[in-house]
Amino acid sequence: MVAGEGTAHRHSVLVLEDIADSREALKLLLESQGYRVAAAANGSEALRTMQTFRPCVAIADIIMPTMDGLSFRQEMLKCADIASIPVVALTGHEGLRRHALTEGFAAALLKPARPEELTALVAGHCPESAEKPRSTGRSAAQTR
Numbered sequence: 373m374v375a376g377e378g379t380a381h382r383h384s385v386l387v388l389e390d391i392a393d394s395r396e397a398l399k400l401l402l403e404s405q406g407y408r409v410a411a412a413a414n415g416s417e418a419l420r421t422m423q424t425f426r427p428c429v430a431i432a433d434i435i436m437p438t439m440d441g442l443s444f445r446q447e448m449l450k451c452a453d454i455a456s457i458p459v460v461a462l463t464g465h466e467g468l469r470r471h472a473l474t475e476g477f478a479a480a481l482l483k484p485a486r487p488e489e490l491t492a493l494v495a496g497h498c499p500e501s502a503e504k505p506r507s508t509g510r511s512a513a514q515t516r
Contacts, residue, residue: 415444
């Protein structure tokens with residue numbers, strides 16, 4: 373699935389996760405909510421994908437080989453045409469979650485992220501979301 377070059381798709385998400393099963397689970401969750409999803413195994417792959425696929429939001433694991441989530445976000449911020457795309461960090465470490473928030477991430481969640489929390493965050497960054505997520509009783513801005 374490829375978006376038009378330089379065009380942000382309102383219902384699209386880029387998932388960065390090095391663990392194949394986790395990447396596929398995130399992809400299936402978001403597709404079930406009506407989003408178009410591109411997936412990458414690391415930050416370098418994701419930057420190449422973003423040359424043609426412009427998501428409304430990216431979800432990035434922090435610890436990955438080749439290029440981690442923090443380096444991916446730093447590289448994004450250097451490129452004017454993708455710097456404004458929000459990135460949600462996923463990590464299993466509380467210290468890295470807090471650090472991600474100081475490095476330009478729109479939000480940061482601890483793994484395993486609750487599906488309702490993740491889809492609410494995505495919906496908040498994607499105008500006219502494909503399908504409204506079910507209410508979780510928590511604000512999408514709240515993170516763990």
